[in-house]
Every structure is written in C-alpha cells, then in structure tokens.
Amino acid sequence: MALLETRHLTKRFGGLVALRDVDLAVTERSIHSVIGPNGAGKTTLFNCITGFLRPDAGDILFAESSIARLRPDLVAQLGIARTYQNIRLFKHLSVLDNVLIGLHPHVRYSLIDAVVRTSRYWQAERAAEREARDLLAYVGLAGKEFLTAANLPYGDQRRLEIARALALRPQLLLLDEPTAGMNPQETDEMIQLIRRLRDERGLTILLIEHDMKVVMNISDLVTVLDFGEKIAEGPPDAVRRDPRVIEAYLGRGAASGLGTSMPMQDGEAQPHATA
Amino acid sequence: MSLAALRRALFIGLLGGLAVWHLSLVGLIPAFAQRRLIGETVTFSYALLVALFALVAHATGRRYAGALQRVAWGTLSALSTGLLVLALALIVTQVNLRQIFLNATPDLARVLTFGAGVSPAGVLRTILIAAVAGVASGGLGATPAPWGRVSVFAALATLLLGLLRDVLGPILPSGLVGFLYGAAGLNVLGAAVTFVLFFLLFALRWSLPGRAGTGRIIELVPSPVRAPVTRLAVILFLASVPLWAGLFLSNVADFVGFYILMGLGLNLVLGFAGLLDLGYVAFFAVGAYTMAVLTSPEIGQRFTLDFWVALPIAIMLTVFAGLLVGLPVLRMRGDYLAIATLGFGEIVRLLVLSDWLKPYLGGAQGVTRIARPQIGPLRIDSPQEFYVLVLFSCLLAWFLSIRLRDSRLGRAWFAIREDEFVAQAMGINRVTAKLSAFAIGASFGGLSGALFASLVGSVVPASFSLLVSINVVALLVLGGMGSLPGVVIGALALVGIPELLREFQEYRLLVYGIVLIAMMLFRPAGLLPERIHRRELEEAVEEVREVAPAEIAPGRS
Numbered sequence: 107m108a109l110l111e112t113r114h115l116t117k118r119f120g121g122l123v124a125l126r127d128v129d130l131a132v133t134e135r136s137i138h139s140v141i142g143p144n145g146a147g148k149t150t151l152f153n154c155i156t157g158f159l160r161p162d163a164g165d166i167l168f169a170e171s172s173i174a175r176l177r178p179d180l181v182a183q184l185g186i187a188r189t190y191q192n193i194r195l196f197k198h199l200s201v202l203d204n205v206l207i208g209l210h211p212h213v214r215y216s217l218i219d220a221v222v223r224t225s226r227y228w229q230a231e232r233a234a235e236r237e238a239r240d241l242l243a244y245v246g247l248a249g250k251e252f253l254t255a256a257n258l259p260y261g262d263q264r265r266l267e268i269a270r271a272l273a274l275r276p277q278l279l280l281l282d283e284p285t286a287g288m289n290p291q292e293t294d295e296m297i298q299l300i301r302r303l304r305d306e307r308g309l310t311i312l313l314i315e316h317d318m319k320v321v322m323n324i325s326d327l328v329t330v331l332d333f334g335e336k337i338a339e340g341p342p343d344a345v346r347r348d349p350r351v352i353e354a355y356l357g358r359g360a361a362s363g364l365g366t367s368m369p370m371q372d373g374e375a376q377p378h379a380t381a
Numbered sequence: 382m383s384l385a386a387l388r389r390a391l392f393i394g395l396l397g398g399l400a401v402w403h404l405s406l407v408g409l410i411p412a413f414a415q416r417r418l419i420g421e422t423v424t425f426s427y428a429l430l431v432a433l434f435a436l437v438a439h440a441t442g443r444r445y446a447g448a449l450q451r452v453a454w455g456t457l458s459a460l461s462t463g464l465l466v467l468a469l470a471l472i473v474t475q476v477n478l479r480q481i482f483l484n485a486t487p488d489l490a491r492v493l494t495f496g497a498g499v500s501p502a503g504v505l506r507t508i509l510i511a512a513v514a515g516v517a518s519g520g521l522g523a524t525p526a527p528w529g530r531v532s533v534f535a536a537l538a539t540l541l542l543g544l545l546r547d548v549l550g551p552i553l554p555s556g557l558v559g560f561l562y563g564a565a566g567l568n569v570l571g572a573a574v575t576f577v578l579f580f581l582l583f584a585l586r587w588s589l590p591g592r593a594g595t596g597r598i599i600e601l602v603p604s605p606v607r608a609p610v611t612r613l614a615v616i617l618f619l620a621s622v623p624l625w626a627g628l629f630l631s632n633v634a635d636f637v638g639f640y641i642l643m644g645l646g647l648n649l650v651l652g653f654a655g656l657l658d659l660g661y662v663a664f665f666a667v668g669a670y671t672m673a674v675l676t677s678p679e680i681g682q683r684f685t686l687d688f689w690v691a692l693p694i695a696i697m698l699t700v701f702a703g704l705l706v707g708l709p710v711l712r713m714r715g716d717y718l719a720i721a722t723l724g725f726g727e728i729v730r731l732l733v734l735s736d737w738l739k740p741y742l743g744g745a746q747g748v749t750r751i752a753r754p755q756i757g758p759l760r761i762d763s764p765q766e767f768y769v770l771v772l773f774s775c776l777l778a779w780f781l782s783i784r785l786r787d788s789r790l791g792r793a794w795f796a797i798r799e800d801e802f803v804a805q806a807m808g809i810n811r812v813t814a815k816l817s818a819f820a821i822g823a824s825f826g827g828l829s830g831a832l833f834a835s836l837v838g839s840v841v842p843a844s845f846s847l848l849v850s851i852n853v854v855a856l857l858v859l860g861g862m863g864s865l866p867g868v869v870i871g872a873l874a875l876v877g878i879p880e881l882l883r884e885f886q887e888y889r890l891l892v893y894g895i896v897l898i899a900m901m902l903f904r905p906a907g908l909l910p911e912r913i914h915r916r917e918l919e920e921a922v923e924e925v926r927e928v929a930p931a932e933i934a935p936g937r938s
Contacts, residue, residue, distance in 0.1 A: 156806055158805075178806055179805045179806075179807075179809055194800055196799035196803070210792065210793060210809050215789070220785065220787075221788075230789075270807070274807065
C-alpha cells in the first residue's frame, strides 16, 4: 500500500518547470530512492512534500489524505520528517536540545504548567528527555548529549539530524543525500542505520542519493528524475540498465557503449552533457 | 630588530596619539581632569592617559614571546604616543585654535604634561611617565598567567573606587570613609590598602582550582546562583538596598531596574527567538501612557483609576501592542524586521506627540499627576519605597524568563532563532512561537513603562525616543544575547554607571560607541555569554559528569 503518493505533481519557478507531472507512489515500509542529475528537481520534490513549496498542480497524498496545501509544521506533525542535503542542525544548541526540539509536537503541556512546573510539566519533560536519549543512543550518539551540535564530527552531525527527525515519531522519513561527503566506512554505517530504521522501526524511507553504490544497495524501488520529469522507475537493477537513465547522466550516445556497467560510482553525478 | 617591527610599533603609537588628540579636543580629557581619583595628584585624565600608554604598549608587545622584546617594543610604542601628546600640548600653547576647538586651551597643555606645563620639566615628565607605563605594561604582560591580569584589575578597581567617592561616601560607615578617602578621591594610604585588598581578592579568585588562568571578567560576577541559600542571600541583599543606599542611589537603582525589565523583555524576543526589534520603546511607551491616562486626573476628569487597577490594564494593552507589531512582521527576518519595528517605535512616539491626540494623550506637554501605588495604608512614594516594587518586578520577569526558556516554548524560540525553516519542519508553528515572543516580551516592557510613569509622576513624549530602544539592544549586546545575568550587567554598565557619572553626561555617547566597538572586537558574545543551553533535570547532570566532565559549564546563564 502506498503511504505517500504524488499525482501529476507540477511545480514551476517562473519559466522553469522544476517538477512536471510527477507520479510517485512510496510503498509502506520500503526504501525508495529518487535519483537524477543535478537540478533534476529532487529537492524541490522534498520541499513540496514537506509543505515548504505549494505545488502549482497535482496533489500529494499522505496516508490517503491530501497534504499539498498544509503548512510545513502541520505536515511534520502528521508524521513526515526530513533531513537536509547541507546539514541543518540547530548549531549553537546542545545535541540533546536538538532532539528535544524534534519532540516539540509530542511534549504537551500549557504555559501555566511550564511556569508553575506542575507534575504534568515534569512528567512530559522527563519523558521527552528519556525518549531523546534513547534516540541518540539508537543512532550511536550516546554520551554526547551535552556537546554543542556544531562541535560534532561530520558523520555524527548526519546522525544527529536523523535522530532529530526520528523525534517527530514520523511514519515517513525523507533523507536528502544522507551519505554526502562521507568516507566508505561512514557510508556503510549509514546504510546499516537506514536499513535498521525500516526493519526495526517500521519506517518508510524516501531517499535522495547520488552515491550509486548506496542506491543500488538499499533501494527497493528507484525513481529517476530528469529536468523535473520522471523518466524511469523500477527495481535498482532494471533502472541501472535503462538506456534513458544512462543518457540522462552521461549524454546521448553513451548508452550504447557502456551497456550495463553503471558508470557513476561515487559522489556527484556527472553533469548533463546533452544539448 | 626589523623594519617591520619598528613600523608596527610606531603605527600603534601613532594610533594611540591620535586617540589622545581626539579625546583632548572634544573636551573629554580636560573634563576628566576635574575629577581627582587618588590623593591630590592623580586625576581621572592622568589615569586615562597612563592607561592609554599602557594599552598602546600592550597592543604592540603582545605579539612577542620574549619578555625583553615585549618591553622594548611596547615602550617604544608608548613613547611615540607620548611624543604626540607633547606635540599637541605644544601646538595648543603656540597656536590659538580656540576658534575651532573650544578645548584647545593652555589648561589642556598642562593636563597633557601631567601638571608641569610645556617646559623641559613637563617634557621630561610626560616622557618618563610614558616610558614607565610602557615598561610596566610590557612587564606585566610577560609575567606568568593570572598575575598581570590581577594587577590590572586591582588597579582598575581601585581607580573605580576613587571615582565613585561621592556616591559611596554617604553610604559607607563614616570611619571607613575617613580612612579611605581624602578631600576628593581616595587618599594615598587608602588607595594603597584598596589596591592590596583587591589584588589579594582577585588573586584568590583566579588561583582557585579550575579557574586559574581563565581570567575572564565574567568570573568576577557571581555565577548564576543555584543553591537556595545563596539565592536567598542575594535576594535579601538586593532587598536591603534602600535601607543603606540614599535617595540618589535608590533612584539610580530604580532606573537600572526599568532597563533590566526592558532588557529581559527584549531578551525573549531578540535573545531567545532571534527577532531584532528596534522599536522596543513602543511597549515602554504604551505601558507608561496607559498608566498615565488611566490614573491622572488631567485626562478624562470623570474617572481616575487606582494604580493597581491600571497596572494590569497597562500590561494587557502592551501584550496587545506586541501582537499588533508581531502580526505584520511575521514573515520578515533580520534587517527587514529591524526596519519595520524601528518604524513602529517611531509611530508610537509621534502619536503621543501629535496635536490630534492631545486631548487624550497630552501632546508635547505630556501627562502629569500620575498616581502612585498604595499598599493598604502604605503609600509608595519615594524612590526607596519604589525600589521594592521594581525589584519584585525584575525578579518576577527573571523567574518567568527562566521558566519559559526551559519549556517547550523556549525550545521553539531557540529553534526559530537558529533556523526558522528547519524549526517549521520540526512541527513548530512559526506564527504562535513568534507572536508569543512578541507578546510576552512586550509585557515586560509595558510593566517597566507603567512603573516608570508612576515613579516619575509624569510622562512626556521625549522620554520615549529611539535612544531607549538602542540602549536596550546595546545592553543586550554588551551583556550577551540570551543571557539573563548579561541583561543585569548590561543595564548596570550602560544605565547605572552613566547615571553615577552625571557630570560627564556630554561624553556618554562617545564612551558608548567606544565600548560597543571594543565589545564587538574583543568579546562579540558579550560579557556574560549565554552558555550552551543545558537542562536542569538532576539525573541528567549527574550522568554527564561521568561522561564528559570538561563539557560541564559551572553555571547556567
């Protein structure tokens, strides 16, 4: 069953069509990757889903109700969390506070409770703290609760971003290039973590990724965007062999010569060579 | 001995010299010469000149590791400043510049030559003093960690004590005053004793385990109190102020309190939620005018309300004003927000000034005969009595600030300050978070304004100028954005000290400017920066202590 669906999703920026008629169906408890050359509209897709951009046409359904016109904070509260391509932590706050902010919708008490510090305040705060610590332990950041987020090593920052996203108790997690800038070992650990998120926590994961090794390794389904249009979709192996995909990445003519071996191995995808 | 080093030393010396020229010609140095700090000889302006020599020597010397080089280059720098000082003294005696520079008088020359006048003796004296200051500064810089700093702070504290003679005189026991002070400023023995005491105090403070060598000014201030006993002691001490402080000092304390209230209010908006509001005076004005209009018999003679009835109305109206400012600027950030709020502040001032609203708000003459509060049979009239009310309000605002900061709303504010976009993606409603910051922040300002109006007894539009907003922002910058003790320090430094030194009022903005520039250069995070936001849940603190003791900050801010 599809947890998230986009129907004929279209987004224009002035004359530029960032997304054109994109149909996407993300199956519950699957890992679904979106790939495509730079500027293909992947991050725009994320921004539409999370409510930061209003689609010009089409609809977005989450658990079968439309979220295309909702404010970002309401979308988040429905259970869609995300991470960012360029890490966006609350840099000057502690690691723990970062996660506690993620728990914001689930910490329920009134201003009066906070001022008087009623038992409801303490209960909610203690529970939140426990959950935050559990989440940090889950992503491997136990013991670093009181470091300033900006002082974490790069890989840990990525983990913290995921812990913060998990704090929303989402059903759907959008990861924007979670392995960008990581070394092979860190990348492997991240792959393990993403798998665990699905297997242990039952999350559905929509992933933007440039590292083809990662995509081929963990995806159940891969969608390829190019110039805002969906040009291919299928299991990793099928997509890898799709001539349209190879053309999008390497330009016309490349498909014939390269056949089945996927050329873009690491990091950034090749820029568009067509036109 | 390189040419680059020489050029550097002379360049810094030149800068120091230009600073002296500027301060002399605007009249600061001659004005300061009127104030004696120690004995018959050491005036405020001599202290300032020596401090400048020392500063120049330090600025030059600090990049050298070797003590000898440090002293040599530093002294050279100080000497070049001294020569420029002498040059100015010579110029003002030889050429009549008074057409342009009112202060270029022979008196100035005497001040610049440390009382000797432009003569061989005067030249020698200035050169000698510059050299000694340079050597001492270089030498202190080369001493092991806390001692140089301890000496400098002890000297500064002694001078401050001398400067505050007229303020402290009436407060301290007369025996002590007789021992420490002379006809003006400290007497020589008093100065020596004070210096030694301060030296020991600071030495003790900075050589305590775990603190040695950190040598930050912030550690002079008691860190935010935690233990209930200390907390109670501090509150009792603060409450006792009107008992020993006279009328003048209590009045100053009241005004510092008004600014602390405003600072705490703006801190919620700017320090916590990161929204730069340059029109904060608007809330102060709304609070003050509401109090005035509701309680003064001059306006709407039919009814006048009691202070205690008017106060909650004033606060509610400012909350409303806060929402009114907040709504249109919700989507704005940074510079745009600053300009929009700046406009709002001016709108309020112009409204109360306008002839159109004169029947209701008094126009340029303002409103007088504002009610004073009455508690039972006790009428709160004098600044001393008022102080209790101000103190209580400040404590309440402080308490609310802490409670809000450590709540989900506080976290939402921090999130918005750090990254508004991500905050929304975390399920935080931008509208409610921002509006609550504006509204609650405004209410503190309104409370401050209402108290202000009642204490002064009258309000005039001139009291609500842009300068008030700027002062509040500046005190936050000085103390450290988001830091509650910082607000208090900022208010004391920017409102308290200038009130105590009324005679130098003219130079207030000049000194402000210098202080703020120095802050931005050397301590951009403020005097008492906000520490990493930690939580108070006891078990949490214990646990971390085991994990990473180095990460624990000694107190909260």
